Amino acid sequence: MKDSERNKNSLIDEFYNESQEKISPNTVHCEADLEFKSVLNSTAKKMDILNEDMFDFDIDTLSIIEQGECIREHKKANIEFILFILSSFTMLAVYALLIIKLGPKILIISQIFIVIIAPWIIIPISFFKRRGSEV
Amino acid sequence: MLLDELDLINRAKDGNKSALNSLLKDNYNILKGYTVKMVGDPHLAQDIIQDAMLKAVLNINKFEPRAKFSTWLIKIATNVYRDYLRKNKFVKQIEETAIDRGKQLEDTVILNFEYQEVMKIILKLPYEKRAVFILKHYYGYKYEEISEILGCPLGTVRSRLHNAVKYIISETYRKEII
Numbered sequence: 001m002k003d004s005e006r007n008k009n010s011l012i013d014e015f016y017n018e019s020q021e022k023i024s025p026n027t028v029h030c031e032a033d034l035e036f037k038s039v040l041n042s043t044a045k046k047m048d049i050l051n052e053d054m055f056d057f058d059i060d061t062l063s064i065i066e067q068g069e070c071i072r073e074h075k076k077a078n079i080e081f082i083l084f085i086l087s088s089f090t091m092l093a094v095y096a097l098l099i100i101k102l103g104p105k106i107l108i109i110s111q112i113f114i115v116i117i118a119p120w121i122i123i124p125i126s127f128f129k130r131r132g133s134e135v
Numbered sequence: 136m137l138l139d140e141l142d143l144i145n146r147a148k149d150g151n152k153s154a155l156n157s158l159l160k161d162n163y164n165i166l167k168g169y170t171v172k173m174v175g176d177p178h179l180a181q182d183i184i185q186d187a188m189l190k191a192v193l194n195i196n197k198f199e200p201r202a203k204f205s206t207w208l209i210k211i212a213t214n215v216y217r218d219y220l221r222k223n224k225f226v227k228q229i230e231e232t233a234i235d236r237g238k239q240l241e242d243t244v245i246l247n248f249e250y251q252e253v254m255k256i257i258l259k260l261p262y263e264k265r266a267v268f269i270l271k272h273y274y275g276y277k278y279e280e281i282s283e284i285l286g287c288p289l290g291t292v293r294s295r296l297h298n299a300v301k302y303i304i305s306e307t308y309r310k311e312i313i
Contacts, residue, residue, distance in 0.1 A: 016296070018278055040304065047253060052250065061163070064192060065192050
């Protein structure tokens, strides 16, 4: 890289307070550097015109939040549906495998378990869970 | 980061809509300014701001308050604009007339002309260099922060800024704006 380019780069860094090497305020710059510095200052001032707020936008943040909530709910419902389908498919597949391996007796045993024992487990759990959420 | 903002972020993560609304409203102006400068077309800028805000709402739980919320919003807006550019390779810039905010007609015309000329120069820069220049010049972000926002090495940020500034100087001279 040419020396003049390197000088310009370091002047740009200096202008934006990102200088790598510490520059003393007494550092003597050559004429070309001084000219570039003044051009840099005036260009920067000119560019500041973009800070003017020229446009009025009509953006309703609350409706964006509502839209976001809708999308999130929709995604959640989709995931729950897929999980339900997957878990029921897995359960039916396991059932089918057990019937093939152990015979149809397992079907009767599991039905007895579901009808007689499962309510004794599920009802107290759901009762305590509901009480916990109310507190 | 301000304690107020941290509190708002935590409440927004817990599902408080009003906190999330305050966060978006507080950071709206910085997001708007950045996007308008970056895009140059106010209609497109409005769409990108809306998309960026929607993405922020959807991903608020992923936000880690190491950086400012505005920095995160700018990062999202940059990504949304990058995706837009990938999808629409031939973008036609719409020239929009600015709104008269109680200024004299002559002032408005001059301001509009200069605004359009400066905007044209900025828009001629490739979007990576444009983003670096806007973040550094208008918002005073440090090189490290810009490299974090744009996901590129610090040296690249530095050289992009050098190139952008030199290009802008040469163009302002060529167009005799200075």
